[in-house]
Amino acid sequence: ESPVILSHTSAGVRTLTLNRPDKLNAANDALLLMLTAELQAADADNAVRVVVITGAGRGFCAGQDLGDVSGRDMTFTEHLNHTYNPLIRTIRGLSKPVITAVNGVAAGAGASLALSGDIRLWAQSASLIEVFSNIALVPDSGSTWFLPRLVGYHRAFALMALADRVRADDALKYGLCEEILADEGFADAVQAYAERLASRPAHALKLTKQALNAAMTSTLDAALDLEAELQQLAGDHWEHEEGVTAFKAKRAPEFVRA
């Protein structure tokens, strides 16, 4: 049986592919735990500068595998704390940029996963559905945190209450994705984008992610203090010296060192 997560590394980009295509990559526990473990491994691996999460086949992720719920020996709370919450925390806490490459439908916790990336690239035919209310559940895996910050309370509520499908053009308009890429050649275009990101200063981006994450829940005063603290770490790093030297020499900076 093929693994539920496929892992592939090329040019500093680790691509993790959800691999249950017959079920639109609906998530069972094995998939969620393996994805989290693979993300942690990517974080620890010096050869990896950017992580891409995508789906095999025509779906990105259809959320919880509904065939996997009955007879479970965990409460909903226990299950979220065991599977989805560590996954979302790992993505948000990862020291490297995470691209969610949304190749097809993202529903339920799959929608949350799609929103959780640092960069969200969508195929033209991708879509997102806050599908939870169809089965009378509450949006989870971070949807209640991500979505209102992107679209405001009212559109978030409407999308969650009605479970309407958001297609790529609206997703771009609403700020749910950074770019729409053609279906044809989507994986190659994602790789090219990821490689460009991988050429950027990794240490500075790590601190940038840390600062932005903190700023999502902090005051201006706290953000200014943290910027001042992190700027010291960035300014003391060789990347900064390389950037300034390259600027003065009128050449491109080289931020990738073995």
Ligand code: T3D
């Ligand atoms: O701790 C907890 O358990 C709570 C956590 C909750 C997190 C959640 O994510 S709750 C939400 C769970 N997800 C859903 O309710 C989505 C269910 N799926 C759909 O609504 C539709 O499949 C889609 C709108 C996503 C896509 O529709 P469509 O028409 O493109 O595809 P389809 O024909 O419905 O699905 C294709 C196959 O995938 C189909 O199997 P079949 O008939 O070909 O054998 C379908 O049953 C299967 N599939 C799709 N989603 C799921 C699934 N199988 C199991 N679980 C799924 N979530």
